[in-house]
Amino acid sequence: MPNGAGSRLVSGHPPIAPASRPALQYLALAAVLVLLALPAVLTSYAVTVFILIFFYAFLGQAWNVVGGYAGQLSMGHAAFVGVGGYTAAMLSSELHLTPWLGMLVGGALAAVLGAVIGYLGFRFGLRGFYFVLLTVAFAEVCRILVSNIDALGGAIGLYITFTGDPRQFQFQDARAYYYVALALMLLATGVVALLERRRFGIYLGAIREDEGACEALGVDTFKYKMLAMIVSSFLTGVGGTFYAFYLFSLQPNSMFGIPLSVEIIIRPIVGGAGTLLGPILGSFILTPLGELSRLSLGHGGYHGLHLVAYGVLLVAVVLFLPQGAYPYLARVLRRRDA
Amino acid sequence: MAVGLTLIFGVMRVVNFAHGDMMVWGMYVTFLLASRAGVDPYVAFGAAAAALFVLGLVVQRGLVDRVLDAPHEMQILLMLGVALILENTALLAFGPEPTRARSTLAAATIWLGPVFVDVARLIAFGVALALTAALWLFLFRTELGRLMRATADNTFGALVIGTDVRRVYAVAFGVGAACVGAAGALVAPILPWEPATGLSLSVASFNIVIIGGMGSLLGAFVGGLLVSVAESLGAVFLQPSLKELASFSLLILILLFRPAGLFGNGRDG
Amino acid sequence: MTPLLEVAGLSKRFGGLVAVKDLALTVGGGEVVGLIGPNGAGKTTAFGLISGSLVPDAGEIVFRGHSIKGLPPHRVCALGMARTFQIMRPFPRLTVVRNVMIGGLGRHPHPAAAEARSRAIVDELGLGAKADHLAGSLTLAERKRLELARALATEPVLLLLDEVMSGLGERETETLVREIRAINARGIAILLIEHVMRAVMSLAQRIVVLDGGERIAEGRPATVANDPRVIEAYLGDERLV
Numbered sequence: 001m002p003n004g005a006g007s008r009l010v011s012g013h014p015p016i017a018p019a020s021r022p023a024l025q026y027l028a029l030a031a032v033l034v035l036l037a038l039p040a041v042l043t044s045y046a047v048t049v050f051i052l053i054f055f056y057a058f059l060g061q062a063w064n065v066v067g068g069y070a071g072q073l074s075m076g077h078a079a080f081v082g083v084g085g086y087t088a089a090m091l092s093s094e095l096h097l098t099p100w101l102g103m104l105v106g107g108a109l110a111a112v113l114g115a116v117i118g119y120l121g122f123r124f125g126l127r128g129f130y131f132v133l134l135t136v137a138f139a140e141v142c143r144i145l146v147s148n149i150d151a152l153g154g155a156i157g158l159y160i161t162f163t164g165d166p167r168q169f170q171f172q173d174a175r176a177y178y179y180v181a182l183a184l185m186l187l188a189t190g191v192v193a194l195l196e197r198r199r200f201g202i203y204l205g206a207i208r209e210d211e212g213a214c215e216a217l218g219v220d221t222f223k224y225k226m227l228a229m230i231v232s233s234f235l236t237g238v239g240g241t242f243y244a245f246y247l248f249s250l251q252p253n254s255m256f257g258i259p260l261s262v263e264i265i266i267r268p269i270v271g272g273a274g275t276l277l278g279p280i281l282g283s284f285i286l287t288p289l290g291e292l293s294r295l296s297l298g299h300g301g302y303h304g305l306h307l308v309a310y311g312v313l314l315v316a317v318v319l320f321l322p323q324g325a326y327p328y329l330a331r332v333l334r335r336r337d338a
Numbered sequence: 339m340a341v342g343l344t345l346i347f348g349v350m351r352v353v354n355f356a357h358g359d360m361m362v363w364g365m366y367v368t369f370l371l372a373s374r375a376g377v378d379p380y381v382a383f384g385a386a387a388a389a390l391f392v393l394g395l396v397v398q399r400g401l402v403d404r405v406l407d408a409p410h411e412m413q414i415l416l417m418l419g420v421a422l423i424l425e426n427t428a429l430l431a432f433g434p435e436p437t438r439a440r441s442t443l444a445a446a447t448i449w450l451g452p453v454f455v456d457v458a459r460l461i462a463f464g465v466a467l468a469l470t471a472a473l474w475l476f477l478f479r480t481e482l483g484r485l486m487r488a489t490a491d492n493t494f495g496a497l498v499i500g501t502d503v504r505r506v507y508a509v510a511f512g513v514g515a516a517c518v519g520a521a522g523a524l525v526a527p528i529l530p531w532e533p534a535t536g537l538s539l540s541v542a543s544f545n546i547v548i549i550g551g552m553g554s555l556l557g558a559f560v561g562g563l564l565v566s567v568a569e570s571l572g573a574v575f576l577q578p579s580l581k582e583l584a585s586f587s588l589l590i591l592i593l594l595f596r597p598a599g600l601f602g603n604g605r606d607g
Numbered sequence: 608m609t610p611l612l613e614v615a616g617l618s619k620r621f622g623g624l625v626a627v628k629d630l631a632l633t634v635g636g637g638e639v640v641g642l643i644g645p646n647g648a649g650k651t652t653a654f655g656l657i658s659g660s661l662v663p664d665a666g667e668i669v670f671r672g673h674s675i676k677g678l679p680p681h682r683v684c685a686l687g688m689a690r691t692f693q694i695m696r697p698f699p700r701l702t703v704v705r706n707v708m709i710g711g712l713g714r715h716p717h718p719a720a721a722e723a724r725s726r727a728i729v730d731e732l733g734l735g736a737k738a739d740h741l742a743g744s745l746t747l748a749e750r751k752r753l754e755l756a757r758a759l760a761t762e763p764v765l766l767l768l769d770e771v772m773s774g775l776g777e778r779e780t781e782t783l784v785r786e787i788r789a790i791n792a793r794g795i796a797i798l799l800i801e802h803v804m805r806a807v808m809s810l811a812q813r814i815v816v817l818d819g820g821e822r823i824a825e826g827r828p829a830t831v832a833n834d835p836r837v838i839e840a841y842l843g844d845e846r847l848v
Contacts, residue, residue, distance in 0.1 A: 073411050124594045128410040133544055137589045140541065144583045199712045199721075206709045209698035216658065216692070218684035218713035218761050258537055262418065269415060304429035304533070311422030318416040319404055 035182055039175040047174050053287040054181035055242060060267040060279030061188035062235035067265060068273035069192075069201060070228040071208025073128070076117070076135030078260035079142045080110035080233040084240025085250050086146065089158050092168065099169035103241035110237025111230045113138075118229035122222050136258065143256035157251035160244065169245040177246055184242060185280065188235050193276055195231075204228055208274065236264075266310055270317050272324025281326045286310060356397070356417050358539030359424035360515050364390050364522025365531050366428060369437055372526075380461060383523030387516040394515025398508050406507070421540065428533040436530040465524055469517060476513075486510055545589050609672065611636045611765055611796050612657070612688075617666030619656055626652040628820040630666070634765060639797045641811030641828070643804075645840055649820040650800045651693055654767050657798075658690045659683040671764070685713060689758035690767035693800070695750045697757075699743030703734055706742045706753055710760030725760055732756045732786065748779045759790065766790065768799040772806050780806060808832065816840065
C-alpha cells in the first residue's frame with residue numbers, strides 16, 4: 001500500500017491543462033534564468049559542481065522514464081552510458097565524425113541495446129528482482145566485453161586528446177560545459193514533461209501500479225514499456241558522450257560498472273522517482289554531498305564517505321519517504337499555502 | 339556463501355543486496371583477529387560468524403522488518419543502501435588497499451592422490467560442505483528449522499498456527515548472515531580482498547543462487563559448482579579475463595528460460 | 608444472427624487440476640447472462656480465458672466474428688470486451704479519474720478528451736465527489752464502482768463482471784443492480800459471475816451453471832433454480848446454502 005494514502009487530495013500527477021499552474025511555470029522560468037546567469041559569478045570549482053549536478057540530474061531524468069514512471073527498476077543503465085560514450089569516441093577518432101553527431105549515433109546504439117534488454121525482459125515477463133538482475137547482467141557483459149576488445153582500448157580504455165575545439169565537443173572554458181550540461185538536463189526534463197501529459201506518460205504511471213489491470217483495460221503494456229526503455233536508453237546514451245568528452249577518457253570499469261548505475265538511480269529515487277522534478281532535486285541534494293567528501297579527500301580526508309551518506313539517505317528515504325523528497329516537499333508547501 | 343543468501347531469500351523473499359559486503363566484513367573481522375590478536379583465521383571463523391549473526395539480526399530488526407510489506411523494489415533499494423553503507427564504512431576503516439589474512443596452515447600444500455592441493459582450499463571446501471550439512475540438519479531436524487520452512491511455504495498459514503513470524507525472519511537473516519561471515523573467514527587466507535570486493539561477491543552470489551534456484555539449498559550448492567565450471571571452461575576456451583562472461587551469459591539464459599532456477603520450486607517462475 | 612460471444616470446447620488445467628472442462632457458452636448482443644456455481648467451479652478461470660489473461664489448452668472463442676483465442680488481454684479489450692476483477696485492482700496511487708482514464712485513453716487518445724469522458728462516467732456511477740481522490744483511499748463499495756467505471760470507459764459491447772456485488776450491503780446491492788440494468792439498457796451485453804443469487808436472478812435473462820469446471824445446467828433463471836443437479840451442486844457447498 002502507498003504510504004500515507006489518506007483521503008486527502010494528492011496531485012502527484014499534474015492536471016492535464018498546463019496553463020492551470022501558471023505560478024509554477026513562472027517559478028521554473030525564473031529558476032532557468034538564474035541558472036543561465038549563474039556562471040558569471042561562480043568560481044571555477046563551483047562551475048564544476050554545477051556541471052555534475054546537471055549531468056547527474058540528466059542521467060537521473062533519463063532513468064526516470066523507465067525506472068520511475070514505468071516502475072521497471074533497471075540497475076544496468078551504465079551500459080547505455082558506456083555504449084553511447086564509446087560510440088561517439090570511436091566515431092570521432094576513427095571516422096572523424098564530430099561528437100555532436102556521434103552523440104546521436106551513440107544514443108541510437110544505446111537505444112538498440114535498451115530495446116534488446118527490454119524485449120527479453122518484458123517478453124519473458126521478468127519482474128522485480130529478476131529484471132534488476134537481467135539489467136545488471138547485461139551491463140556486466142558489456143563491461144567484460146569492452147575490457148577485452150583491444151580496438152576499444154581494453155581494460156585501460158580510451159583517451160581523448162584535448163584540442164579545445166568546440167566542433168570536437170571540447171571547450172577551453174569550463175562554462176561552456178556548464179551550458180551544455182544545463183541544456184541536456186532541461187532537454188530531458190522537457191521530454192519527460194511532455195510525456196507526462198500525454199497518453200504515453202499516463203499509461204506508464206498505471207503500468208507501475210498494476211500491469212495486469214492495465215492489460216485488462218486495453219493497454220498494450222509491452223509496447224509502452226519498450227518505448228519507455230528506448231527513450232530512456234537513448235537519452236542515457238547521449239549522456240555517455242558528454243561524460244566521455246568532459247572527462248577526456250573512457251574506462252570500461254567506470255563507464256559500464258555497477259557503481260555508475262547506482263549513481264544514476266540513487267538521485268531520482270531520493271528526489272522522487274516518477275516525478276518530473278525528483279531527479280533534479282535529488283541531484284541538487286546528492287551531488288554536492290559527494291563533492292564535499294571528495295574535497296575533504298584532498299586534505300587527508302575520507303574516501304567513500306559520500307557513499308556512506310548516500311547509503312544512509314537511501315535507507316532513510318525507503319523507510320520514511322518512500323515516494324522521495326519531492327512529493328514530500330510539494331505537500332509541505334501546499335499545506336503552508338492552505 | 340550462496341547458502342546464506344538462499345536462506346534469506348527462501349524464507350523471507352527479501353533479496354539481500356548487501357550480501358557480498360557482509361562477507362567482506364566477515365573477512366575484516368578475521369583479519370583484525372589475525373593481525374591484532376594473532377588468532378589463526380581458521381579459529382577466528384567462529385567469531386566472524388557470530389559477529390555477522392549479530393549484524394544480520396540488527397539489519398533485519400532495525401530495517402528490513404519495516405519494509406516487509408512494501409513493494410519488492412523498496413526492499414531492493416533498502417538493501418542497496420545497506421550495501422553502500424557497509425562497503426564504504428569498510429573503505430573508511432581499512433582503506434582501499436587489498437588485504438590478506440595469513441594463516442600458518444594456508445601456506446601448506448599436500449598431495450592428494452595425483453593432485454596437488456592447497457590446504458587452505460581443502461579446508462574451505464570441507465567446512466563449506468559441513469556448514470551446508472549443518473544448515474540442512476537445522477532446517478529439517480529442529481523445531482525452529484521446521485517453523486522456518488513452514489513460514490517460507492506459507493506465511494499466512496504459519497501465522498495462523500501461532501508462529502512468531504518476525505522472530506523466524508530475524509533468525510533466518512541472522513543465520514544467513516552468519517553463513518556469509520563464516521564463508522568470509524574461510525576464504526580470507528586464500529583470496530586477497532578490498533572493500534570493493536563486496537560488490538562483485540554480491541553479484542557472483544546472485545549468479546549462483548539464481549542459477550541454482552532461489553530458496554533451494556541444494557540449488558545453491560550445485561549453482562556454485564556450475565558457476566565455477568562455467569568460469570573455468572570460459573577461461574580455458576576463451577581468455578582468462580573473459581571467464582566472468584561465461585557465468586553472466588549463463589545467468590541471462592537461466593533468467594529467461596528457467597527463472598526459478600534449476601532447483602527452484604517454481605513459485606516465482 | 609450470430610451471437611456476440613461464442614465459446615466452444617474451452618478447457619484449462621493447472622498442473623493436474625482441471626479448472627475448466629469443455630465449456631460451451633454464448634452471449635447474444637445486448638443479453639445479460641449469469642455464470643454461477645459453487646466456489647472453485649472454474650468461473651473466474653473461465654473469465655480469464657475469455658478475456659485473454661489466461662491461455663486455454665483447448666477450445667475456441669469467437670467474439671464479434673473474430674477468433675480471440677490466445678490474443679493478449681489488451682487486444683481483446685480493444686475489440687470491445689471489458690472485465691472487472693473479483694479481487695479489485697485499482698491503481699491505488701492514481702486518482703479516481705486517472706484510474707478511469709486508463710480505460711478511456713484507448714478510445715480517446717487525447718488526454719483532455721479521455722478526462723472529460725472519464726469524469727462523466729465517474730459522475731454517472733456516483734463517484735463524482737471522490738473524482739480527484741486517490742483510489743487507494745476509497746471504501747470497498749466505492750472501489751467496486753471504480754472497477755465498473757474503468758471497464759465502462761473502454762466502451763465495451765460486452766462487459767464481464769466478476770462478483771461486483773459481493774461484500775456490499777443490501778441497499779448498495781440494489782443501487783448497483785439498478786445501475787447495471789441501466790448499462791445494459793444502452794445495449795451493452797453483460798456476462799456476470801455472481802454469488803448474490805437475488806441479484807443474478809433479477810438481472811440475468813439466462814443462467815449458466817458450472818460445477819467442477821463443467822457446465823451442468825443452462826436456462827432461464829426460474830428453470831435453473833429448480834434444476835435438481837444445480838441444487839445438488841450447491842448443497843455440496845454448505846457455504847452458499
